[in-house]
Amino acid sequence: MRILIVEDEPLVAQGLKQGLEQLRYTVDVASSAEEAESFVQYESFDMALVDIGLPKADGLHFIRQLRARGQNLPILVLTARDSMDDTIRGLDAGADDYMTKPYRLPEIAARIRALIRRSNAIADACLRHNGLCLDTRSHTATLDEVPLELTNREWAILELLLMASPAVVSKDKLVQSLAGWDSDITQNAIEVHISRLRGKLSSGNIVIRTIRGIGYRVDAPEN
Amino acid sequence: MRQKTEAAHGKTKPPGLRRRLIIALAVPLTLILGISSLLDYRLARETSDSAHDQALTDTVFDLESHIRSQSDSASLELDLTKESEAMLRSNAPDQVYFSIRDNSGRILAGDEDVPEFPTPKNNEVSFIDGIHRGEAVRVALHKIALPASELLITVMETTEKRKESRGRILTAMLLPNLAVIVATLLAVLFGVRRGLLPLEEVEKEIAARSPNDLREIDLDASPREIQPMLRRLNDLFSLLREASEVQNRFIADAAHQLRTPLAGLQTQFDLAVSEGAFLNNDGRLRNIEDGMLRIGRLLGQLLSYARAEATASLAEEPTSVSLECIAEKSASTFLDAALEKGIDLGFDISPATTVGIPWLLQEALANLIDNAIRYTPRGGIITVRCGETAEKVFLEVEDNGPGIAEEHLDQIFERFYRIPGSPSNGCGLGLPIVKEIARLHGADIHVMRSAANGLRVRLEFPGLRTQA
Numbered sequence: 001m002r003i004l005i006v007e008d009e010p011l012v013a014q015g016l017k018q019g020l021e022q023l024r025y026t027v028d029v030a031s032s033a034e035e036a037e038s039f040v041q042y043e044s045f046d047m048a049l050v051d052i053g054l055p056k057a058d059g060l061h062f063i064r065q066l067r068a069r070g071q072n073l074p075i076l077v078l079t080a081r082d083s084m085d086d087t088i089r090g091l092d093a094g095a096d097d098y099m100t101k102p103y104r105l106p107e108i109a110a111r112i113r114a115l116i117r118r119s120n121a122i123a124d125a126c127l128r129h130n131g132l133c134l135d136t137r138s139h140t141a142t143l144d145e146v147p148l149e150l151t152n153r154e155w156a157i158l159e160l161l162l163m164a165s166p167a168v169v170s171k172d173k174l175v176q177s178l179a180g181w182d183s184d185i186t187q188n189a190i191e192v193h194i195s196r197l198r199g200k201l202s203s204g205n206i207v208i209r210t211i212r213g214i215g216y217r218v219d220a221p222e223n
Numbered sequence: 224m225r226q227k228t229e230a231a232h233g234k235t236k237p238p239g240l241r242r243r244l245i246i247a248l249a250v251p252l253t254l255i256l257g258i259s260s261l262l263d264y265r266l267a268r269e270t271s272d273s274a275h276d277q278a279l280t281d282t283v284f285d286l287e288s289h290i291r292s293q294s295d296s297a298s299l300e301l302d303l304t305k306e307s308e309a310m311l312r313s314n315a316p317d318q319v320y321f322s323i324r325d326n327s328g329r330i331l332a333g334d335e336d337v338p339e340f341p342t343p344k345n346n347e348v349s350f351i352d353g354i355h356r357g358e359a360v361r362v363a364l365h366k367i368a369l370p371a372s373e374l375l376i377t378v379m380e381t382t383e384k385r386k387e388s389r390g391r392i393l394t395a396m397l398l399p400n401l402a403v404i405v406a407t408l409l410a411v412l413f414g415v416r417r418g419l420l421p422l423e424e425v426e427k428e429i430a431a432r433s434p435n436d437l438r439e440i441d442l443d444a445s446p447r448e449i450q451p452m453l454r455r456l457n458d459l460f461s462l463l464r465e466a467s468e469v470q471n472r473f474i475a476d477a478a479h480q481l482r483t484p485l486a487g488l489q490t491q492f493d494l495a496v497s498e499g500a501f502l503n504n505d506g507r508l509r510n511i512e513d514g515m516l517r518i519g520r521l522l523g524q525l526l527s528y529a530r531a532e533a534t535a536s537l538a539e540e541p542t543s544v545s546l547e548c549i550a551e552k553s554a555s556t557f558l559d560a561a562l563e564k565g566i567d568l569g570f571d572i573s574p575a576t577t578v579g580i581p582w583l584l585q586e587a588l589a590n591l592i593d594n595a596i597r598y599t600p601r602g603g604i605i606t607v608r609c610g611e612t613a614e615k616v617f618l619e620v621e622d623n624g625p626g627i628a629e630e631h632l633d634q635i636f637e638r639f640y641r642i643p644g645s646p647s648n649g650c651g652l653g654l655p656i657v658k659e660i661a662r663l664h665g666a667d668i669h670v671m672r673s674a675a676n677g678l679r680v681r682l683e684f685p686g687l688r689t690q691a
Contacts, residue, residue, distance in 0.1 A: 009483045015490025022497060053479075080482040081526075101486035102519040105493035167555035209562075212569025213606070214554050 001116065002026040002044070006036040006059060007051040007078065012101075016049065019105040020112075033057035040066060045073055047116060049108075052079045052090060060093045067094035074115035078103070110220065117221075127162045130205040130221045134159060143204045153178060154197050157190070161208065166220040168211050241419050248411045253404055260400040267392045275385050279363045280348045283378050285311060286321060287367060290374070301332040316383045320355060326373040333377075342366055342375050355379055421446045425453065437464040467532065474529040478522045485522065489515050517650065524652035527586050528638075531659045541664075543687075546575040546609040546618050549584050553607065557592050565601045568592075573610040575617070577684040579664045584618075587660040590653040591620040591680050597649055599624035599677065616684040623675035632670060657682075 003020055007013040008031045017027045028043070030036035033054050039045075048066075052059040063075055077090040077098040087098050096115055099108065121127050127134040131144040134155070141148040141155070150158065160177055161169055171187050178185050194216060198208055207219040291302045301323065303311075312319045322333035330337070336355075340362060343349040348365045360379040367374040425445050439457045442450050492511060495501070501508035550572045561568035577584075588607070595605045599622040609618045627635060627642065634640045636658045639651040657680075661668050666684045673679040 009487055011487025012483060012490060015487055015494060018494050019490060019497070022494070053483075078486075080479040080486075100523075101482040102489045102515070102522075103486060105490055105497075166559070168551070168558060170551050209558075211554055211558065212567065213572060214551060214570045217555070217558065 001046050002028070003112070004036065004039055004045040004048040005029045006031075006033065006048065006054065006062060008032060008054050009051070012051075015105075016108065020109070023109055025112075033059065033062040036062055037065070040071065047073055047112060047119075048075045049112075050075055050077055050095070052077060052081070060089060063090070063093040063095055072119075074119045076108075076111055076115060114220075127159065129162050129165065129218065132162075132201070132204060132206050134162065143201065143206075148200060150197075150200070151193075153185075153193055154200070157193055158197060161216060161218045165218040168214055168217040170215040172215075174215065240422070241415055244415045244419070245411060248415070249408055252407050252411065256400065256404045256407065260396060263400075264393065264396050267396065268389055271388045271392060272385060275361070275380075275388075276350055276363070279350070279361060279378060279380055282311060282314075282319065282321075282380075283348055283363050283365045283376055286323070286376055286378065287365065290323070290367070303332070314380065314384075316387075317381045318358075320360070320379040322377045324375045324377070326375075331374070337377050337379060340364055340375075340377060342373070353379070355381075358382075361385065422449060425449065429456075437461075437467065471529040471533040474525055475533075478526045478529070482519075482522055485515065485518055489519070521650040521652070524650055524656060527590075528652055528656050528659065531583060531586070531656055531663065541578050541580055544577055544579045544581050544584055546577060546584070546616065547572050549581070549588055550607050550609050550618070552585060553588050553592055556589065557596060560593075560596050561605065564596060564599075564603075566596060566599055567604045568596070569604070569606050571606055571608045575609045575611045576687060577616045577664070578687065579684070583660045583663065587657045587682065588618060588620070590657050594649070594653050595620050595622040595624065595678070598622070598645070603677075604675070611686065614686045616686055617681055618684070619679060619681035621673045621677065621679040623673065623677040626672055626676055626678045627670065635670070636668075 001024075003025050005013055005016050005020075005027060007016065007029065010031070013029045013031065017029055020027045028039060028045075030039050034057065036048075036050075040048075050059040050063060054062075059077065063077070066073075066075070074097075075095045077087075077095040078101060079087070079090065079098060080101045090098050096118070097111055099111060117128060125135060125137040127136065132148075133142045135141070136159070139155070141150050141158075156178055157174060160174060171190055174190050175185060175187060178190075194208060194210075201208070205222070209217050209219060211217060286303075289301055289303045289307065311321070320334045320337050322335075322337035323331045324339065325331055326342075328339055338353075338355070340351065340353075343364050343366050346366055346368065348363050351362050351364070353360050353362045359382045361382055363376075363378045363380075365376040365378075367376065425440065428440065437460045439460055440453050442453055442457070445453055492515065496508060550570055554568070554570060557568060592605065592607060599605060603623050605620065605622045607618075607620050610616075631642045635642070636654050637651075638655045641649060641651045658668060661682050664682075664684055666682045669681040669683065671679040671681065
């Protein structure tokens with residue numbers, strides 16, 4: 001895994017580099033958009049961490065150029081600003097996720113893993129989560145390499161929860177998404193499906209948590 | 224609070240515009256009306272008096288017609304029968320006294336006790352006021368020149384009728400005049416109040432503003448006379464607006480600038496930890512970690528506060544916001560923090576829509592939930608609610624933590640106020656941010672004791688119907 005860090009503050013850049021290297025990533029640091037530009041032209045990266053506030057050309061500009069050239073590596077934006085406006089501009093420019101400074105190394109590592117996982121899932125059409133694997137192409141599921149039998153609705157619910165993880169999915173949203181399958185599905189029916197899913201996943205390391213009054217979520221995967 | 228005490232301790236307050244106008248109008252008007260009533264009364268009295276004098280003159284001439292001059296010059300005779308004299312004297316309720324004297328002062332006829340008055344110079348009937356038998360009288364004097372001698376006819380009349388008619392005139396004039404004066408005063412009071420109403424509205428509009436509301440006053444809606452003053456006020460507002468924008472920008476920039484080195488520091492610290500730097504000193508590790516987290520949080524809060532204030536002066540366009548969505552989003556944000564403390568974070572939400580600025584409302588709720596998680600002990604219960612009542616839309620967070628003692632309730636919304644001895648590492652900006660955002664949305668904040676003796680903070684927004 002090769003990661004490009006675009007950050008002008010050496011303290012931050014070196015810290016990130018060392019931290020990620022400890023996690024066995026290969027890391028390059030560019031201290032300006034121009035330098036990063038030349039990096040990506042000659043080398044290939046699996047992921048980029050980009051600070052928005054760079055000297056001269058800013059991070060957003062760099063991301064736009066990258067996307068314009070059709071490079072679709074996952075990009076995590078690092079920003080000292082956390083106003084809605086900035087984050088939306090970042091995502092609009094083509095970033096996949098953002099983090100607000102100050103952040104902790106473990107958090108960054110988790111986001112990087114999630115982004116890489118997501119981009120891999122798009123590539124191999126597989127949703128993976130702590131030993132669970134939903135192959136969206138063949139519509140087969142395995143838990144710790146053991147085939148897992150899921151009904152259509154269980155599959156749909158699990159897919160929604162995994163895609164959203166670690167965010168919470170409301171029962172309303174589940175009902176709405178499943179309405180296409182069966183127009184009169186109720187919130188009670190959802191509860192029944194969830195309890196069956198929990199049963200089927202009990203041997204593995206997947207936790208479907210109930211959030212009182214809202215819905216469910218699958219806890220973030222461990223690594 | 225401060226303004227009130229200042230007003231109470233104020234030195235001599237200059238009189239208000241209304242009072243000045245009322246005094247300036249009412250005093251001269253009352254004086255003018257009073258003087259004119261007095262003059263009217265005097266005129267009416269003179270008219271009535273001269274009518275009475277005329278009647279007295281008639282009596283004098285009546286008497287004169289009864290004087291028979293004898294051919295011999297020395298003696299005179301009063302040809303007055305008892306009936307005629309009775310007629311002459313009948314003037315109820317007034318008493319009539321008369322006398323006729325010759326030029327030596329001898330009484331030829333009439334009442335003996337009629338006093339002697341100086342003889343008038345000419346032949347006209349003249350009048351003077353006098354007192355007879357202890358009563359005020361009006362005296363008519365008439366000199367008759369006879370070939371041989373002069374006679375002086377004196378007729379006196381008590382003044383009952385005059386007093387009576389004066390009294391009647393007085394009442395007949397006083398009451399309407401008083402009514403006119405009272406009506407004038409009322410008209411002045413009412414007119415001044417009416418006239419100053421637009422001024423009062425401008426005053427109310429300014430008084431209702433918060434210190435951060437520096438929008439311009441609408442000049443077109445105000446009276447022309449005060450427009451120059453309001454224009455100056457608007458100039459001042461725009462200066463203040465600029466100043467507060469500069470200040471907010473400074474706070475935001477400073478927070479931004481501090482965040483990057485802090486991120487670096489934190490990363491270095493994390494590396495040091497992973498390299499085993501604090502292997503034998505867990506307490507120190509946690510202290511440094513807490514300190515850094517606290518600085519990070521403070522910077523975030525400072526930014527939020529500066530932005531909420533900036534929004535107030537920039538008047539960002541509000542949109543329709545579903546509080547249900549806001550609450551749902553916060554579930555994902557705070558679930559892990561709650562799980563870490565073993566807190567049951569739950570929701571009780573029903574559709575609720577208000578008009579506002581979504582990210583600010585999200586921020587307000589985030590601060591309330593963050594506080595609840597911070598101050599509720601391990602294993603506690605936090606419930607986020609939203610919904611609609613008949614007139615209001617509400618958003619509230621309830622916990623079963625220690626609550627807030629009565630004596631601190633006044634201060635918890637002040638910037639950087641922290642309840643003495645509070646255990647967690649808050650920074651005293653959470654509730655001020657909530658307050659600022661609530662104010663921006665015209666929402667009321669209610670701080671209550673929850674059923675479980677914890678804290679329940681409720682934001683009540685005006686309903687959509689009332690907002691339209």
